[in-house]
Structures are given as structure tokens and as C-alpha cells.
Amino acid sequence: MKIAFLIHNVYGIGGTIRTTLNLAAALADRHEVTIVSMLRHRAHPRFAIDPRVTVVPLVDLRADAADASDPLLREPARVFPAAEKRYKQYSRLTDLRAEGYLRRCDADVIIGTRPGVNVYLARFAPRRALRIAQEHLTHDTHSNGLRTQLARSYRDLDAVITTTRADAGVYRAKMPLPGVRVLGIPNSAPDPGPAPVDGRDKVVAAAGRLVPAKRFDLLIEAFTDVAAKHSDWSLRIYGAGADKERLQRLIDERGLGDQARLMGVVSPIETEFAKASLVASASDAESFGMTLVEAMRCGAPVVATDCPLGPAEIVQDGVDGRLVPVGDRHALTVALLDLIADESGRRRMGEAARTAARRFDPARVAQTYEDLFAELDTTRRSRARQRLKGRLRGLPGRGLRRLRSGRRLLRNLARLRG
Incomplete structure (x- = not known):
């Protein structure tokens, strides 16, 4: 084919x-x-x-x-x-x-x-x-x-x-x-290989376009609270975009220094996720949530906002990651702190994430496409009949709209002539 x-x-x-x-x-x-x-x-x-x-x-x-x-x-x-x-x-x-x-x-x-x-x-x-x-x-x-x-x-x-x-x-x-x-x-997302995250490196990673909808500002604010209690942990944000300067100013204003850094674009991102103990996403909206899948394939538990529409179909809250309300700095901070304090829990959650993420293996997804x-x-013929019936049902409505539009045009022309 x-x-x-x-x-x-x-x-x-x-x-x-x-x-x-x-x-x-x-x-x-x-x-x-x-x-x-x-x-x-x-x-x-x-x-x-x-x-x-x-x-x-x-x-x-x-x-x-x-x-x-x-x-x-x-x-x-x-x-x-x-x-x-x-x-x-x-x-x-x-x-x-x-x-x-x-x-x-x-x-x-x-x-x-x-x-x-x-x-x-x-x-x-x-x-x-x-x-x-x-x-x-x-x-x-x-x-x-x-x-x-x-x-x-x-x-x-x-x-x-x-x-x-x-x-x-x-x-x-x-x-x-x-x-x-x-x-x-x-x-x-492909399997990144046999070396999953071990949960020991004190790094929270995040990745994506540096744009307002991704809410890296909210993540930086939440990490400010984390850093106050765990000065040995760091935040690494990977990506590029129009929000870079604003985010850097926020990092500087919060006095995070090298604890929070904008790392630029790195590909493949899995190499960086494998160095982190947690991966976070604070987005207001996601059409899917690819970075969550990539992190889970590396064995990293994720903390993500439960935004429409993707994360809830990727993360099982409390099993292979955590979901928190959209825009809630306190909830995001608490989820990060909970996992930072629980090293064995992070490892269990990371193992569960790696297992759950197998459903996103390219071979499995490709098979779904082949079945489709x-x-x-x-079903070509039956769908063609459905398409034709749908168009026939719409004809009266479209004809009526055209008739009304024509009448309005005639009235407007009459006014202009008068």
C-alpha cells in the first residue's frame, strides 16, 4: 500500500x-x-x-x-x-x-x-x-x-x-x-530505550513552545515555592518561543538563579527527560499532551494540569502521575512537593508510567491506522449513501436561506432606487 x-x-x-x-x-x-x-x-x-x-x-x-x-x-x-x-x-x-x-x-x-x-x-x-x-x-x-x-x-x-x-x-x-x-x-512516541528514569536526580523538567497558553509562568511561580523548601532541586524548561524574555525576567525576579533555567530546544527531548525525576506541565489547554507521553515512556512520573482535552486521557491520577486543576498554583506546588518528598513513590509511579505509556508505541498506533x-x-458505498442522504436533508434549509438572502437583496435594491 x-x-x-x-x-x-x-x-x-x-x-x-x-x-x-x-x-x-x-x-x-x-x-x-x-x-x-x-x-x-x-x-x-x-x-x-x-x-x-x-x-x-x-x-x-x-x-x-x-x-x-x-x-x-x-x-x-x-x-x-x-x-x-x-x-x-x-x-x-x-x-x-x-x-x-x-x-x-x-x-x-x-x-x-x-x-x-x-x-x-x-x-x-x-x-x-x-x-x-x-x-x-x-x-x-x-x-x-x-x-x-x-x-x-x-x-x-x-x-x-x-x-x-x-x-x-x-x-x-x-x-x-x-x-x-x-x-x-x-x-x-517510540520507546527511548532500556534506561528509564531512576528517580534520584533532583530535577523537574518541562518542555514545549514558550507561549502564554503553556503557562510556564505558573510553573515557575509554583517552583518558587518548591525551591524555598528544597534548594537542592532545579527546574529545567526546554523549548523556544515568544515568551522567552518574559519567563527569564520572572525567573530573575523570583531570585531563582540557576535553580530554574531556560534550556532552549533539545532534540530528542527524551535524553533530557531521562535525567529528571519529574516532568511537569501547567498548560491551560492541550490538543493532546505529547510531552507527557514522552516523559512517561522514559519512566518519569508527570504532574499536569487537568486541562482540556488531552492529559486526562494520558495520565491516571495517583497511579502514573498527578492531575491538578487548571491555573491552580497551590495545587501544582503541593503535587510537586508530595512527589519530591516521596522518592520510593516516585519510582513506583515512574514504573507505572512506563508500563502505561506502551499503548502509545508507534507500532500499536500504526496498527490502529491500518485497521481504519x-x-x-x-464501507465506501455505505458511507457514500450516508453522505448523499445528509446533503439531500440539507437542501431545503440551504434553499430557504438562499431565497431569504435574495429577497433581502431585492429589498435593499428597491430602497436604493427609491
Whole structure:
């Protein structure tokens, strides 16, 4: 079977890139896999890519590339939705390259990995292929305008996959898609190897984009209380982003010195998680919670806010980690202090975390996708009937809305003439 992934920019750094590469490598055990990168900005990808996986870039943004002088690169995109937050990075050239590739694509399964790219998938991919949209962001984080665009595009696909069961439920409730399979399949993370965390190093680690929603400021505040009681413990935050200077000022203002440090981007992050005794996340919201899975695979217990939508589907509170209320500095501090004071408890929880995280092994997740491919293939006709019935049910409502709109237009014209 030939499988193609459509991704924004495989040459960058991010959770969607990591998880796509994990899944692609696992599927490459039995299939021919290609990753189609809409954009390319550097010579080599930052993450290692399985040599069995083919990478096809569509638009080369490097200054010395031929695409840099193409006038279409400076024309705004017409197909990529304007409400998508990456819209300014797309162009008429991207539209045309995506259309050209997809119309000629001979893959049996084509998987898009972000909303705007999924619009390309719905618009241009051949109908003989199974067309699957992954959603690495949640339904409710999309603007109303983008959701309207996606509802029109997604109804033509075979499946929409979210990273959590909870978000799949939101899509089914708020974006009915007759004939389209909507389900949650978690991201995968490989086994980092035979050396799990031993629970002795006095380090709390955290990782992610340095942006307000990740609430590293709350984690620093909570660690200020921890440091007052345990001066031999340190906090290490890995990542990059717009919040870096603000977070550094907060560390300085709290007098944490080298006890709390911003470490920059490190890949693979598992090497750092394996040096920590705890991994913490204070996010206000997560579409999944990839760092939690990566920490648990290293045998590190996690302390995380019980934010929508991912952590509760990853962490079993009190067994392989701790969940605390969103935005609650005191609860976060207490959970950290409890685990810091209980070394044997940390080890038991870390062992439980390592065992529980096996369900995110790439081979298992890949098998779930293969089962889905088989199901979608055998239900093509029945889902096509569901899709047709759904559209027929919507015709009266759409016709009535058009009639009302026409009447309003005629009234407005009459007023202008009068």
C-alpha cells in the first residue's frame, strides 16, 4: 500500500512533525510511505527521518532556490483558507503545487496533518484514494470562520482523526459529517530505550513552545515555592518561543538563579527527560499532551494540569502521575512537593508510567491506522449513501436561506432606487 502524508513543513520543529515521523516510520515496516512537505526553508530536516520514508518538498523558500524568484510566491493563496493561522506563509504557488501533486498522486491513502492542508486534500486529492484529515488542534480552538470552511471541506473526506476521544466527540456534536468517520487516535512516541528514569536526580523538567497558553509562568511561580523548601532541586524548561524574555525576567525576579533555567530546544527531548525525576506541565489547554507521553515512556512520573482535552486521557491520577486543576498554583506546588518528598513513590509511579505509556508505541498506533484503512475501504458505498442522504436533508434549509438572502437583496435594491 502507498501512503502519503501532507505536512506544513517537515524541515522545522514541532509536535506534529515528531508524531508524523513516528507514525510514518512505523507504517514503513509494511508500506511505501511518502511525506509531502508544503514548504521547505532549510537544506536538511531538524529531526531524523527513517531512510525508508521518501520526502517530497513542494515549495522551496530558501533564498537561493528557484522558487524564491517565482512571482506566484508573492501572490496570496486562493485555496488555503484565510482564517488558518498559517495563511500568510502560503501563496498562489503553494496552491498550484499542492493541486499539481495531489491530482497526479497515486497513493492509496493520503493523510493531511493541519486544517489548511486538509482543505487541499479535500479539494484536489483523487477520490479513489482514502482521504483522511488529522486534527492536531482542537475543534474549539479554530475560529468560527475556519470551522465553517472546514465543515464544507471535511464532508468530502473519508475520515477525520483527532488526537483525543474527547475532541472527536466535540467534532461529532458540533460539525456533523455524514458518511465521514470521526474518531480519536492518540499520537505515538517510540520507546527511548532500556534506561528509564531512576528517580534520584533532583530535577523537574518541562518542555514545549514558550507561549502564554503553556503557562510556564505558573510553573515557575509554583517552583518558587518548591525551591524555598528544597534548594537542592532545579527546574529545567526546554523549548523556544515568544515568551522567552518574559519567563527569564520572572525567573530573575523570583531570585531563582540557576535553580530554574531556560534550556532552549533539545532534540530528542527524551535524553533530557531521562535525567529528571519529574516532568511537569501547567498548560491551560492541550490538543493532546505529547510531552507527557514522552516523559512517561522514559519512566518519569508527570504532574499536569487537568486541562482540556488531552492529559486526562494520558495520565491516571495517583497511579502514573498527578492531575491538578487548571491555573491552580497551590495545587501544582503541593503535587510537586508530595512527589519530591516521596522518592520510593516516585519510582513506583515512574514504573507505572512506563508500563502505561506502551499503548502509545508507534507500532500499536500504526496498527490502529491500518485497521481504519481496511474499515474505510470496505464501507465506501455505505458511507457514500450516508453522505448523499445528509446533503439531500440539507437542501431545503440551504434553499430557504438562499431565497431569504435574495429577497433581502431585492429589498435593499428597491430602497436604493427609491
